[in-house]
Amino acid sequence: MQTSISIDCTPSVKYLLRIGDTCLIHAQRISEWSGHAPILEEDIALSNMALDLIGQTRAVLTLAGQLEGKGHDEDQLAYLRSEQDYFNLTMVELPRGDFAFTVVRNVMVATLLKLLWERLCDSEHAELAAIAGKAIKEARYHQQHAADWLIRLGDSTAEARQRAERALQDLWLYVPEFFEADHNAASGASNLGPDWSEVKVKWHAEMHTILQASTLSEPEDRTFRSTGKYGVHSEHMGYLLAEMQYLQRAYPGGQW
């Protein structure tokens, strides 16, 4: 079995890993629908979405590895870190849930990523700006697709509404983490891109519009705070990594 790599986590590297890991882990959960989605076309759409996110992951992790300067490539970073060295949001590591849960999570994460990529198009780092220029198109589609589904679920049958409301209540707990200021990471990375708290107002505005169209009510804020972006994950992350990393660890450097 392959041992974990250790990473040199400067603020710039952490800034990139937060984005790359969020895309990677989110893709992992979405891809659990492959072969199991309620409708064939949606199965393909979800798989496409997961692959788009993997593409974004690859670009960002490659860049992170270059900035880190220890010779780590995208695959080593994706598959060989220990749990506390992943900086994805807790929301994306939560289990797949039912279709409503996936739709609500997709809306929330796609809106966040879209707003981040929009800002990152203006990054002072030319390569990151180029990655963002490509990713923003994918993110816009992901948001539109997910939002349209949420509107269909919210403004429809009693069962669909109930499931959508339940998902909304459950997921809202993990939103404050998006915009919490992390004083350790933000300062050193300002030339890469904005602190995530800078997109909070826009995120809430867009979510509000979508929720209104779905006739769903915005949940109240609570005091719970998740901590995935600091490397402190929920109980689900361990199982996810065990499954995701198994092949690379069992067959180091395997190619097929």
Place this chain on the structure above:
Amino acid sequence: MLANRFKIFTVFIMNNTPSKAAEHALTDWPLWEVFVRSRSGLDHKHCGSLHASDAKMAIQMGRDVYTRRQEGTSVWVVRSDQIVASDPGDKDMFFDPMEDKVYRHPTFYKLPDSVNHM
């Protein structure tokens, strides 16, 4: 390897069998025919069909299913029950008379090279 996840995807979609409830729901959704245009200036070609609950979903699904290998730049969807087709039984009457009317073809006009793809 991250790159390999792109290859594995096609295997999974073959295993999807809907439950009874899902099957019932699927037959409630109308069928749509999908047309894709590969480049500006060319025509939309019929490439398949799908079930969707409404026009917007049909367009998105058409994009997801039929343009994922960069097949096109424009998607049309039409509800299948809106398509009116000629009756195969009328084939003789409709199409055979054209066989021996060569004077209707513009065969003696040479197209300039720049528009010769028609």
